[in-house]
Amino acid sequence: MALNTKALVDRLKRTGGSLLILIVIVVVMTLIDKRFLSPENVRNILRIGAITVIAVYGQTFVMLTGQIDLSMGAVASLSSVIIGLVVVQLGWPLFISIIFALLVGALVGLVNGVLVFHFGLPSFITTFGMFTSLSGFASSLTGSTPIELAGLCNIGWIGRGFVGAVPIPIIIAAIAFIILHLVLNNTGYGRTVKAIGYNRKVALLSGRKVKLIGIITYVLSGFLVGLTAVLMSSRIYCAHPDLAPNLAFDAIAAAAVGGISMQGGKGNLVEATIGALIIVALLNGLTLVNVTTYMQMVTRGLVIIVAVALNNVRTFGFANVTGISFRRKKVGVEV
Amino acid sequence: MSSSTTKEPLLKVQGVSKAFPGVQALKQVDFELVEGELHFLIGENGAGKSTFINILSGDFPPDEGKIWLEGKEVRFNSPIEAQRAGVKTIHQEFMLIPNLNVAENITIGHRQKAFGPVMDWRRTYKVAEDTLKKLNVKLDLKKLVKNLTASEKQIVDIARALLGEAKILIMDEPTSALSSGEIEDLFKLIKELKRQGIAIIYISHRLEELSEIADRVTVFRDGNHICELPVTSELKTEYLVEQMVGAKIEDQYPHTPMKPGPVKIKTTNLSFDTSFRNINIEAKEGEIIGVTGVVGSGMEQLAYTLAGITGDYSGDIHVKNQVVKLKFPKDAIEEGIGFIPSDRRDMGIIVDFPVSHNISLPILEKLGKKGWIKKETEEAVAKDYASKLQIVTPGIYATTKNLSGGNQQKVVIAKWLAKAADTLVCVEPTRGIDVGAKTEIYSLFHQMVEEGKSVLLFSTDYSEVLGMCDRIYVIRDGVIVKEFKDNKVSREELIKAVFGDVEKSSPKVEETN
Amino acid sequence: MKKALQQRTDKNKEGVIAQLSRMKSSIDWFQFGAVGLLILIWLIMYFSTPHFGNKFNQINLMRQASVLMVAAAAQTFAVIAGGLNIAVGSSVALSAVVSAAVSLKFGTAAGYIAGVLTGVLTGFLLGVAVGIFRVDATIGTVGLMAVAQGLAFQVTRGRPVTGLPQTYRIVGMGMWGGVPILVVVALSTIILVHIFLSYTVWGRNIYAVGVDEEAARLAGIKVRWYKILSQVLSVSLAAWAGVLLSSRINTGIATIGAGMHLEAIAAVILGGTALFSGEGNVLKALIGVMIITILNNGMDLLHVSHYLRDILLGLIVISVVFINTTLKNR
Numbered sequence A: 001m002a003l004n005t006k007a008l009v010d011r012l013k014r015t016g017g018s019l020l021i022l023i024v025i026v027v028v029m030t031l032i033d034k035r036f037l038s039p040e041n042v043r044n045i046l047r048i049g050a051i052t053v054i055a056v057y058g059q060t061f062v063m064l065t066g067q068i069d070l071s072m073g074a075v076a077s078l079s080s081v082i083i084g085l086v087v088v089q090l091g092w093p094l095f096i097s098i099i100f101a102l103l104v105g106a107l108v109g110l111v112n113g114v115l116v117f118h119f120g121l122p123s124f125i126t127t128f129g130m131f132t133s134l135s136g137f138a139s140s141l142t143g144s145t146p147i148e149l150a151g152l153c154n155i156g157w158i159g160r161g162f163v164g165a166v167p168i169p170i171i172i173a174a175i176a177f178i179i180l181h182l183v184l185n186n187t188g189y190g191r192t193v194k195a196i197g198y199n200r201k202v203a204l205l206s207g208r209k210v211k212l213i214g215i216i217t218y219v220l221s222g223f224l225v226g227l228t229a230v231l232m233s234s235r236i237y238c239a240h241p242d243l244a245p246n247l248a249f250d251a252i253a254a255a256a257v258g259g260i261s262m263q264g265g266k267g268n269l270v271e272a273t274i275g276a277l278i279i280v281a282l283l284n285g286l287t288l289v290n291v292t293t294y295m296q297m298v299t300r301g302l303v304i305i306v307a308v309a310l311n312n313v314r315t316f317g318f319a320n321v322t323g324i325s326f327r328r329k330k331v332g333v334e335v
Numbered sequence B: 001m002s003s004s005t006t007k008e009p010l011l012k013v014q015g016v017s018k019a020f021p022g023v024q025a026l027k028q029v030d031f032e033l034v035e036g037e038l039h040f041l042i043g044e045n046g047a048g049k050s051t052f053i054n055i056l057s058g059d060f061p062p063d064e065g066k067i068w069l070e071g072k073e074v075r076f077n078s079p080i081e082a083q084r085a086g087v088k089t090i091h092q093e094f095m096l097i098p099n100l101n102v103a104e105n106i107t108i109g110h111r112q113k114a115f116g117p118v119m120d121w122r123r124t125y126k127v128a129e130d131t132l133k134k135l136n137v138k139l140d141l142k143k144l145v146k147n148l149t150a151s152e153k154q155i156v157d158i159a160r161a162l163l164g165e166a167k168i169l170i171m172d173e174p175t176s177a178l179s180s181g182e183i184e185d186l187f188k189l190i191k192e193l194k195r196q197g198i199a200i201i202y203i204s205h206r207l208e209e210l211s212e213i214a215d216r217v218t219v220f221r222d223g224n225h226i227c228e229l230p231v232t233s234e235l236k237t238e239y240l241v242e243q244m245v246g247a248k249i250e251d252q253y254p255h256t257p258m259k260p261g262p263v264k265i266k267t268t269n270l271s272f273d274t275s276f277r278n279i280n281i282e283a284k285e286g287e288i289i290g291v292t293g294v295v296g297s298g299m300e301q302l303a304y305t306l307a308g309i310t311g312d313y314s315g316d317i318h319v320k321n322q323v324v325k326l327k328f329p330k331d332a333i334e335e336g337i338g339f340i341p342s343d344r345r346d347m348g349i350i351v352d353f354p355v356s357h358n359i360s361l362p363i364l365e366k367l368g369k370k371g372w373i374k375k376e377t378e379e380a381v382a383k384d385y386a387s388k389l390q391i392v393t394p395g396i397y398a399t400t401k402n403l404s405g406g407n408q409q410k411v412v413i414a415k416w417l418a419k420a421a422d423t424l425v426c427v428e429p430t431r432g433i434d435v436g437a438k439t440e441i442y443s444l445f446h447q448m449v450e451e452g453k454s455v456l457l458f459s460t461d462y463s464e465v466l467g468m469c470d471r472i473y474v475i476r477d478g479v480i481v482k483e484f485k486d487n488k489v490s491r492e493e494l495i496k497a498v499f500g501d502v503e504k505s506s507p508k509v510e511e512t513n
Numbered sequence C: 001m002k003k004a005l006q007q008r009t010d011k012n013k014e015g016v017i018a019q020l021s022r023m024k025s026s027i028d029w030f031q032f033g034a035v036g037l038l039i040l041i042w043l044i045m046y047f048s049t050p051h052f053g054n055k056f057n058q059i060n061l062m063r064q065a066s067v068l069m070v071a072a073a074a075q076t077f078a079v080i081a082g083g084l085n086i087a088v089g090s091s092v093a094l095s096a097v098v099s100a101a102v103s104l105k106f107g108t109a110a111g112y113i114a115g116v117l118t119g120v121l122t123g124f125l126l127g128v129a130v131g132i133f134r135v136d137a138t139i140g141t142v143g144l145m146a147v148a149q150g151l152a153f154q155v156t157r158g159r160p161v162t163g164l165p166q167t168y169r170i171v172g173m174g175m176w177g178g179v180p181i182l183v184v185v186a187l188s189t190i191i192l193v194h195i196f197l198s199y200t201v202w203g204r205n206i207y208a209v210g211v212d213e214e215a216a217r218l219a220g221i222k223v224r225w226y227k228i229l230s231q232v233l234s235v236s237l238a239a240w241a242g243v244l245l246s247s248r249i250n251t252g253i254a255t256i257g258a259g260m261h262l263e264a265i266a267a268v269i270l271g272g273t274a275l276f277s278g279e280g281n282v283l284k285a286l287i288g289v290m291i292i293t294i295l296n297n298g299m300d301l302l303h304v305s306h307y308l309r310d311i312l313l314g315l316i317v318i319s320v321v322f323i324n325t326t327l328k329n330r
Helices: A005-032 A039-064 A072-088 A094-118 A123-142 A156-160 A168-186 A188-198 A200-205 A210-236 A247-258 A269-288 A293-316 A318-322 B049-057 B079-084 B102-106 B121-134 B150-162 B180-195 B207-213 B237-245 B299-306 B329-334 B355-367 B375-388 B405-418 B435-450 B462-468 B491-499 C002-012 C016-026 C029-048 C055-080 C088-106 C108-131 C137-156 C166-173 C181-199 C201-211 C213-218 C223-249 C260-270 C282-301 C306-329
Strands: B011-020 B023-033 B038-042 B064-069 B072-074 B087-090 B113-115 B168-172 B199-203 B216-221 B224-230 B263-272 B276-279 B282-284 B288-292 B314-319 B322-324 B337-340 B423-427 B454-458 B471-476 B479-484
Touching: A005 A247, A005 A269, A039 A072, A039 A168, A039 A188, A039 A210, A039 A247, A039 A269, A072 A094, A072 A123, A072 A210, A072 A247, A094 A123, A094 A210, A123 C260, A123 C306, A156 A168, A156 A210, A168 A188, A168 A210, A168 A269, A188 A200, A188 A210, A188 B355, A200 A210, A200 B329, A247 A269, A247 A293, A247 C137, A269 A293, A293 A318, A293 C108, A293 C137, B011 B049, B023 B038, B023 B049, B023 B064, B038 B049, B038 B207, B049 B079, B049 B087, B049 B168, B049 B199, B079 B087, B087 B150, B102 B121, B102 B150, B121 B150, B150 B180, B180 B199, B180 B207, B207 B237, B207 B491, B216 B237, B224 B237, B237 B491, B263 B299, B263 B454, B276 B299, B276 B479, B282 B454, B288 B299, B288 B435, B288 B462, B299 B423, B299 B454, B329 B337, B337 B405, B355 B375, B355 B405, B375 B405, B405 B435, B435 B454, B435 B462, B454 B462, B462 B491, B471 B491, B479 B491, C029 C282, C055 C088, C055 C181, C055 C201, C055 C223, C055 C260, C055 C282, C088 C108, C088 C137, C088 C223, C088 C260, C108 C137, C108 C166, C108 C223, C137 C223, C166 C181, C166 C223, C181 C201, C181 C223, C181 C282, C201 C213, C201 C223, C213 C223, C260 C282, C260 C306, C282 C306
Parallel strands: B023 B224, B038 B199, B038 B216, B087 B168, B168 B199, B288 B454, B288 B471, B337 B423, B423 B454
Antiparallel strands: B011 B023, B011 B064, B064 B072, B216 B224, B263 B276, B263 B282, B263 B314, B314 B322, B471 B479
């Protein structure tokens, strides 16, 4: 296959950059506390990372279309609560409840997608509004108390089980990566996603069904968040209405630090994975050193801001970003 | 008309050149301007006029050459520097601040303050009013600029330029969006400005305006300064057009009309908004037809409507004798209509995609089964078209951003060929493209119609239209004023039809008051 | 191009019809609706529960509104600057706890100043990111939300700060000849903000930069400075709201201000300020503030569950944005 060496080198540089950040974090953390690299901790990082990365993939797809999904935390809560309700209130088998959880996630995604792509509402505020509504809704379903599932069903095996020596979440994450990577690079859908992010107008003018693809992307994101919720609930053996309030932040931070562009189009799943590992490793390391959850929250926020700033500099060059004005959008085409 | 003067020039430009990646926009041009003069600058698209005024406005400095203002050598490194020196530019897009009102926009460079940062609104309004009075105009000072008409916005722009010592005013296509009544008003203003000693560099395609306001006219072509002449009653527009367009026509346009087939696409009573009305044009299989008119004549809008971009038109569009409803671009694409834009980076290609991705963009379904993309198929298709169209690229996986303008446009064409479009709607397709690539694109058009396709060329490049088209429609102020039924049209005839009769003033819009 | 030609014909037909249609677009139908809604909601609440019309409740209502007013002013800055401030609630929380904590050691005045200073500092950092590194303002506030909220919790370690000096609650709970001091302070703030935006060059430039950066740059406005300034002011105002809120409840607690992100946005849009349009007006937002506050207050009295209120808030915001967007595209 003929390769575009220049673009490949550019991409390697970018991915290499994020990889470097990951390595730096690992090294620094290990220096601060040797336990960081203990096999137990590494397994932990990988397992949590595997669970988080699925949500990051969802956010990545949405970001690739040039939008954002701030509702993730609430969707996770809702999906989790649904699992609890289906198992406890309806008495149905676990496997059905999981399907419901995934469906709920997809449904919310559908609503998000329609609001953003069909009605043209700005995605920040819309998904944020959904976050608030859905959080309230999820909490109202259980009265803010988690539903214990430990004795009722074999939920633990998904999040804590193994297949051979490999934890199940990692297998699921790997499968997700492979499937999603193929979808992004080898299907018309994936190609259109990138086209929409890079230049929505041209995508439309070339006959792509922009609205439909956008909606599907949100559905996909919702579905993936549902999956994340299943894995998370499994690890704590209960359905929790406040399962992962920071999920959207983590996903955005991970995507940003991995190199996914906020404007859309630019980015791939390898970057997303590295980004997820960076965030998880970072937070894990901070926990290890007894940094409070509060300061971890601060870290998340800082990572988002710094990562986006760095991405800008990486893409456009320091001088261009900070100094010079962008005059006359078309350069080199003069009348 | 003032005769050429013997005053010391206010502005003197010598040997200025400017190059951009892939194209030499200006080649050692000279220019001169005296006080109180209106100096018309004409030239085709791509002649370098815009680049020239960019340099004078301070957007970027020239690569070589010197500029003297009032005898002193100057070099502007930013628009602010140029403005401070007294060179004010009235852009086509009126760089006004849309959400502030008239008075604020006029005084924006010279805020009237009461103390510290506190605004003195009373003085702001007074200063704005006084400035407008100097121009003999009245406007509602409290109105937000975004709610003004184009002509009013222009007045605000001019007023803003005047506040704070303007020596030179540069106006870029000022009349393209104005009605004839508004144009009269503008000319009155211009005469007043000249009387006050302000020199004006005036870019326009409307040659009939020369006799009314211009003192001298300079022609640019292909980045070169061709000639500079005083505007007198002996000056013939035909001569100017010849200078604008250059003599070498025939070789550049490798096309001879062939026997056309049945009608491919036709419009009946097509109208949209106030852009155009009752348009009846048609294109047959195997034909290249041209639609030409000045900027603002409705030409571009018509093209957009045929490409399905505009959407809510009245009247009918027929493709292969069936009435079709082109509400969205995908409708047009389904009817086999491909769209070649003038701004390819905005509407034609995705600059960050590799070439092959751009070519395959409309045909993703065909690259494999059930939504899958078979890379081998994509590669084959891309390579096929890249070679057929002779697209110069380091490889089909090269990022399209790095291709030259001409090759980028070829990618757009390739895209539609891949989609098996059999009608191409092109708007200024060769704008900003070098001569060699232009000819290649023309050859492509010729090949395509040889195969029975149709090309609709919407262009203000008159040589292009004359050289390539089998039939030409001329559109003026939203209506088709003339159809040349064969390609034996002289330049003079075409120009006359486009601009209207030269002796009369600007084309009239039917006033129904 | 299209619009220019349309206006050209309009001008030609300059008769009563054209004049009227231009006038119509400047009357804000949306605002009419908002005022009507306000009256309607007030009436509904009045008749739904006897407690609503009660004098104490009305005073309480005004106090609630006061804090939201200042928060809405903060949001207005962000909207004028062309984005959104999703972090309002978090800035409120952070400054509330800082103000309370500092006042414990150094007295009320120092506390208040410290509270506002946190806003200035965090706003400045955000401003640098937005103005100099061209981080999208709204994304920046997403990051700020996490930072501020985390810091707020960190300062208090999850426990409310109590035992504040006597003077701390004067602004929030005191009365001045029958009028709550808080209301006076909040209204004064609003008026100052309004004066700033409408009567100072700095304010006007913020408007200019918010809609068309290029045009502003060409006009000689230092775009980067103003981007930084907008963020600083937006976050500082939110901080001020936080100080006022902590005074009102006489505690520094990190969980307050939770809903304020959305409430502030809803208030601004309900008041008639369109998103991304560069036309913001703090005075307009007052109507929205009143609507939201009355709704909140009424729901409190009617013992509407906390969850239902969240659901409602989210839905209201989405609906309001929906109406706003569809009206704009018409």
